[in-house]
Amino acid sequence: MIESISxxxxxxxxxxxxxxxxxxxxxxxxxxxxxxxxxxxxQDLRRTLEAPSREYPLGTDEYGRDLLSRLVYxxxxxxxxxxSVVVAxxxxxTALGIFAGYRGGFVDSLLMRAxxxxxxxxxxxxxxxxxxAIGPGLRGTIIALAIAYTPVYxxxxxxxxxxxxxxxxxxxxxxxxxxxxxxxxxxxxxxxAGPVLVQGALTFAFAVLSEAGLSFVGLGVAPPTxxxxxxxxxxxxxxxxxPWISTSSGIATVLIVLSLLILADGLRDALxxxxxxx
Amino acid sequence: xxxxxxxxxxxxxxFVLFGSSLLIFGLMxxxxxxxxxxxxxxxxxxxxxxxxxxxxxxxxxxxxQYTTWITHAVRxxxxxxxxxxxxxxxxxxQRLPITLALSFYALIFALFVALPASVISAxxxxxxxxxxxRLTALIGVAMPSFWLGLMxxxxxxxxxxxxxxxxxxxxxxxxxxxLRHMVLPAITLGAAYSALIYEMNRSSLIEVLQQDYIRTxxxxxxxxxxxxxxxxxxxxxxxxxxxxxxxxxxxxxGALLVEAVFAIPGMGRLxxxxxxxxxxxxxxxxxxxxVLIFVFANLAVDMLYTVIDPRIGRKR
Numbered sequence: 001m002i003e004s005i006s007x008x009x010x011x012x013x014x015x016x017x018x019x020x021x022x023x024x025x026x027x028x029x030x031x032x033x034x035x036x037x038x039x040x041x042x043q044d045l046r047r048t049l050e051a052p053s054r055e056y057p058l059g060t061d062e063y064g065r066d067l068l069s070r071l072v073y074x075x076x077x078x079x080x081x082x083x084s085v086v087v088a089x090x091x092x093x094t095a096l097g098i099f100a101g102y103r104g105g106f107v108d109s110l111l112m113r114a115x116x117x118x119x120x121x122x123x124x125x126x127x128x129x130x131x132x133a134i135g136p137g138l139r140g141t142i143i144a145l146a147i148a149y150t151p152v153y154x155x156x157x158x159x160x161x162x163x164x165x166x167x168x169x170x171x172x173x174x175x176x177x178x179x180x181x182x183x184x185x186x187x188x189x190x191x192x193a194g195p196v197l198v199q200g201a202l203t204f205a206f207a208v209l210s211e212a213g214l215s216f217v218g219l220g221v222a223p224p225t226x227x228x229x230x231x232x233x234x235x236x237x238x239x240x241x242x243p244w245i246s247t248s249s250g251i252a253t254v255l256i257v258l259s260l261l262i263l264a265d266g267l268r269d270a271l272x273x274x275x276x277x278x
Numbered sequence: 279x280x281x282x283x284x285x286x287x288x289x290x291x292x293f294v295l296f297g298s299s300l301l302i303f304g305l306m307x308x309x310x311x312x313x314x315x316x317x318x319x320x321x322x323x324x325x326x327x328x329x330x331x332x333x334x335x336x337x338x339x340x341x342x343q344y345t346t347w348i349t350h351a352v353r354x355x356x357x358x359x360x361x362x363x364x365x366x367x368x369x370x371x372q373r374l375p376i377t378l379a380l381s382f383y384a385l386i387f388a389l390f391v392a393l394p395a396s397v398i399s400a401x402x403x404x405x406x407x408x409x410x411x412r413l414t415a416l417i418g419v420a421m422p423s424f425w426l427g428l429m430x431x432x433x434x435x436x437x438x439x440x441x442x443x444x445x446x447x448x449x450x451x452x453x454x455x456x457l458r459h460m461v462l463p464a465i466t467l468g469a470a471y472s473a474l475i476y477e478m479n480r481s482s483l484i485e486v487l488q489q490d491y492i493r494t495x496x497x498x499x500x501x502x503x504x505x506x507x508x509x510x511x512x513x514x515x516x517x518x519x520x521x522x523x524x525x526x527x528x529x530x531x532g533a534l535l536v537e538a539v540f541a542i543p544g545m546g547r548l549x550x551x552x553x554x555x556x557x558x559x560x561x562x563x564x565x566x567x568x569v570l571i572f573v574f575a576n577l578a579v580d581m582l583y584t585v586i587d588p589r590i591g592r593k594r
Contacts, residue, residue: 113293120572121298121565121568121572122530122572125549125565125568128550129305129561130305132552133305133308213535216422217554228422243432243436246429249425250428250429253421253422257420261416
């Protein structure tokens with residue numbers, strides 16, 4: 001798998017750039033306290049809505065807070081949400097998908113019908129409904145988005161398991177009496193890793209967008225904690241006088257999401273050549 | 279055969295609607311603790327909580343609560359909004375047309391951009407124009423809609439001063455002003471949708487153009503334009519329509535955010551405010567309507583298939 005990814009990358013310069021951008025984002029998120037030049041929450045009411053300058057490269061917001069530092073911390077919020085959502089939905093979805101596909105029968109139909117129903121909701125609307133139940137904030141956003149994205153993994157994995165199940169090596173493992181948990185982990189899981197990885201990159205992108213959207217309407221990451229969405233929201237009221245507030249945060253979001261989409265596309269070409277793009 | 283195909287789809291729709299209603303109902307019972315308590319917040323006195331519990335029927339069995347809710351909902355009674363002191367169905371009746379109008383304009387914009395662009399891209403595959411269009415589409419998907427909206431406001435309303443920024447004017451009040459208010463929101467909502475339609479139609483058109491019957495048509499001297507539009511385009515459209523149908527859900531969730539940017543009093547804002555203020559009857563009502571639209575849009579797409587490609591539904 002790693003081999004086919006590195007082969008793909010050699011002939012795909014945009015994918016290399018995308019990987020580099022994603023790595024930089026992760027590093028910013030991880031080392032935010034070291035990278036941020038100022039405290040992201042320190043207010044200075046004498047210096048509000050200042051345009052970008054030497055001291056404040058991205059300007060200040062309505063409370064005189066350093067926007068660059070806030071953007072650094074927003075990268076952290078965004079990454080925390082997205083990584084948690086991707087890991088939780090991928091692990092749970094893959095487990096359910098393998099279980100449903102391998103077991104078949106009643107459990108399979110029950111799980112698949114349940115996923116059909118969940119997928120009848122646009123994922124952001126489902127996430128909103130879940131947030132209504134769980135409560136808004138960072139934790140609510142993570143749980144809601146993780147639940148909303150789980151059915152996609154379950155379906156993709158199940159589909160793959162159904163075809164893998166018929167392969168000779170699985171049958172021979174069954175014949176010599178290997179127990180089914182071991183078959184699932186040793187033989188089925190490695191074979192579904194490719195499609196799960198592709199979906200992981202896509203979910204990452206959508207989770208970043210959804211978190212930004214939810215925070216924009218006030219249901220995601222709550223101020224004063226910085227997030228791409230709530231910085232854009234606070235800049236909305238000053239769009240004519242201080243457009244730099246919303247602009248920089250939006251560009252940061254576009255960059256990371258674009259990189260993730262390019263990565264997902266490259267991974268798909270490398271690992272899952274039969275899938276359609278997008 | 280075709281009737282059977284449609285009947286199966288119809289049964290499927292009924293099943294999904296039933297399941298979704300269970301899910302929407304269940305969400306309110308997922309609330310940790312007492313939903314009545316949660317809705318009233320710290321200000322709720324024990325008496326007020328008890329009264330609200332009684333009003334919402336929370337003292338009945340779960341089964342009874344569901345049957346009461348769903349039988350009322352089928353008759354169009356979705357309960358009362360806790361916060362706005364108005365029935366949920368009358369709220370939805372005011373707000374839904376606004377969201378539908380916005381989505382309709384967004385769809386028109388998306389098709390208007392995506393279809394010509396995809397034809398240009400597919401017929402000039404791997405040209406500079408094609409690369410440019412594909413990159414634009416990718417950025418379109420990556421861009422948060424609400425941010426694009428703000429940037430459009432900055433450009434067209436603040437800098438150029440040509441279009442109104444906020445609010446909504448109804449079609450009946452002033453058709454011209456209505457459209458002027460809808461231009462920026464429709465572009466904002468339609469941008470990513472357009473990118474998805476473009477990408478799908480481009481790849482499906484490229485695939486169709488490689489088919490033998492297209493080569494045969496060219497070989498028999500039929501003008502290229504006619505081959506493209508009469509033979510290729512129609513066949514390429516089937517997967518594209520699937521994307522259009524599936525992504526109608528995208529329009530509904532995109533509207534949540536776009537309405538917030540432009541202060542449009544549509545259903546999306548109603549839902550977001552409902553969640554913010556824990557106005558559960560509103561949340562349930564708005565979610566139910568969203569699913570209804572989504573499911574029926576997909577049903578309509580299935581029916582449209584059989585018109586565009588008469589082979590569908592006849593196989594087997």
